[in-house]
Amino acid sequence: MSRIVSKLLLVFILTICISASYSQDSLQSNIELNLNEHPPLEIPLRYSGTYGELRPNHFHAGVDLKTQGREGFPVYAVEDGFLSRIKVETGSYGKVVYLDHPKLNKTTVYAHLNRFSPKIQNYIKGEQYLHQTYEIQRYLRPTQITVKKGEIIGYSGNTGNSFGPHLHFEVRDRESEEPMNPLQFGLEAKDNDPPTIQGLYLYESEEPQVVTTFENRTMIALKTVKERIQYSATDTISVQGYYSFGIQSFDRLDLSANKNGWYRLELKRNDSLISELTIDRFNFTENPLINRSIDYHFYETSNNRVLLTTKEASNPLGFFKNSPSTELFKAEVGKIDYWKLTLSDYSGNTSSIDWTTKGVEGVKKLTIPFGNSTINQTVNNQFLEAQLIAIENSIYSMEGLDFQLTGDTLSIEPKEVLVRNPLLLQIIPKEIKQKPSWVSYAFFGQIGKKETKFIRKVESDTLSVTLRNTGDFHFAYDSIAPVVTPRNFSSGQAINGYRYLEIEAEDKETGIKSFEGYLDGQWVLFEHEPKQNRFTFDTSDILLIPGVHTLEFEVEDLLGNKAKKTFSLTIN
Ligand SMILES: [Zn+2]
Incomplete structure (x- = not known):
């Protein structure tokens, strides 16, 4: 009935005011x-x-x-x-x-x-x-x-x-x-398989904070109650101080072997809902919260993602819904609690774990939840001088920060920790003065982590970098230009019938920053597929008349080293 009324109203509104388009939208929102x-x-x-x-x-x-x-x-x-x-x-x-x-x-x-x-x-x-x-x-x-x-x-x-x-x-x-x-x-996703439970973890700490290190993580031994869908802990779990749980799990859908995500998590204590996550909507600004919502230390050290079923009060991740208590649990001596964690996929297949906890005296032996990460240390050798500055509690770790320089490699340890407050690193390369041909360009990157490569011009002899990762970092100059090779043609040949001309260009040191192609002096479009170092020109973009044509291709790496090749092409 209300729909009909809305539609009549809509017709009326459209008749008197065609431009009121937002009214139309809101009326049709059903x-x-x-x-x-x-x-x-x-x-x-x-x-x-x-x-x-x-x-x-x-x-x-x-x-x-x-x-x-x-x-x-x-x-x-x-x-x-x-x-x-x-x-x-x-x-x-x-x-x-x-x-x-x-x-x-x-x-x-x-x-x-x-x-x-x-x-x-x-x-x-x-x-x-x-x-x-x-x-x-x-x-x-x-x-x-x-x-x-x-x-x-x-x-x-x-x-x-x-x-x-x-x-x-x-x-x-x-x-x-x-x-x-x-x-x-309504996107079809056939799924007859319940989420697969890989592991349940207990985290204990002295402070009401999620501290995820190997020292306060305990894997809970599980036994099967019902094959693949129901598990229980083998023993009553003693808890002390503040504690929380983490779950590692994936869901397989029909027709595919991939390990995908599940849809919903419910954590109940003594039959009342404590934590609830529904994976239905988030905001892109919440993405950084992921590292605070998983056991980051475990992820960095083993590549296993354990999702914390409870979150710090200051973590506003929207997937958590209607959670009356989203902070860590406080153990009460002698108190017995019955827990049930249920995971569901979108099709409603579920798997669950039951366990019992008993509060015991004392706290988990954790002397300091955050190490003394305050540092202001300078290291130096014949290649460079570097200073690392970190404020207190910069890292989620019990260990203090350690800063070393070996050759051109700077090591910031412990390696696999979540950085809470960025670390400031200042590098003064000594070789600039020795090799002026390098100008003042340098690159700096984390070894084994392509995504965290810093490529900078060294301003007034100092390279300043804000780090959100610890680990090993490499400092080097890039004075080598990219290498350019034609793939499916060579200079001087006839290209009749060639729809695409392919060029390979690679820069092993820092990577390609920009490229341009010109045909007889006129800019032409090259499509770039970096995974294959491939640059493709669609010859049908241009009317190629019979005769000799000149194709120029120039490419520049991230530090400004340039390469240019000229090819002569014939149309018969
Ligand atoms: Zn995707």
Whole structure:
């Protein structure tokens, strides 16, 4: 009834005031996105990633849909809408399309595409040529490129920060841009398998803070009550001081062997709900909270992700819902508590663990929850001088910070700890003065961690870096230019019938910063696939008349070393 009234009212409003579009939106807000009507892929949906999964430094904002190990499957608009944003970048989401569905107040996101549909491709290529750049981002007006439900918007790929062909698909709230769980909107995800429980952990500490080190982590021995779905602790667990629990678990969906995330966690004490997590919506600003919500020390040392079922009061992570007590539990001597933790996947398959705790005298022997991480130390040798400054409680560790220099390697220990307050490192390279040809460019990176590479110009002989990781760091100069090699052609040859010309360019030291291609002096678009050091020019972008043409390709690394190659190409 109210729907009919709304619709009549809507007609009335539209009649008297066509431009009141926001009223129209709010009146239609009872219409919900339905991903079952036209899913983003037409092939059977197999998941290699689910929404909210724990990833390095972030929660997964969408679902990863497998594409049979291949690229090029059509990707469909799930609903009528308009292209609100389009982005091409070598990292991150690669080639990505954002569709807005104003009536539903949703945005859907399709990432790692191999290429766009012709109308989107034509638009973005025009912009790329106009601004002479491969990496580009454009926000579009609602009337610019509209799409219909089921229309092909692009083809699945492996571009950007993707390490295997798949489609990353997101549903966001259009206003807040908060990513939501796509399964809430009917995206098919066949799942007959309950979440797999890998381990339950007890954390104890003297202070009401989550301290996750090997010293206060205890793995709880479990026995099977019902195969794969119900477990219980083998013994009553003694608890002292402040304590909390952590769970390691994954969920497998049908048709896929991937270890994905589950959907809901409930922790009950004596039958009353203590902690509840529902993986349905978060804000991108919450991503840094992930490292405070897992046993970070365990993750860094063993790559196992244990989610803490209780959180520090100061951790505002939104997945935790209706938790009357989200702080750590305080042991009471002699008190017996019965606990039950239940994990569910989106299809409602559950697995659970029961255990009993008994409060005992004393506290877990932890002398100081945070080590004396205050440091202001200078180290030096013939290569460089370096100073490390850290304020108190900079790291989540019992150990104090240790700072060493060996050759060109700076070691900050303990290695696998969560940094709470950034560490300041100042480096004065001594070799600049000895080798002026290096100018004052240098690079600095964490050994074994590509993502935390700092590449800087040394300002007034000092390189200042803010560190959020401890570990081993390497300091070096990069004076070597990238190496450029043509892949499927050579200079001087005829290229009739060549749709694509491929060039390989690699910079082993610091990586590629920028590149340009010119054909007979005119800028041409090269697409860059950094995973394969590949640069591709689509010859159909340009009308190539018979004769000899000159193709120039120049590339610069992150420290400004340049390489340039010129090829002579013939069209017969
Ligand atoms: Zn993804």
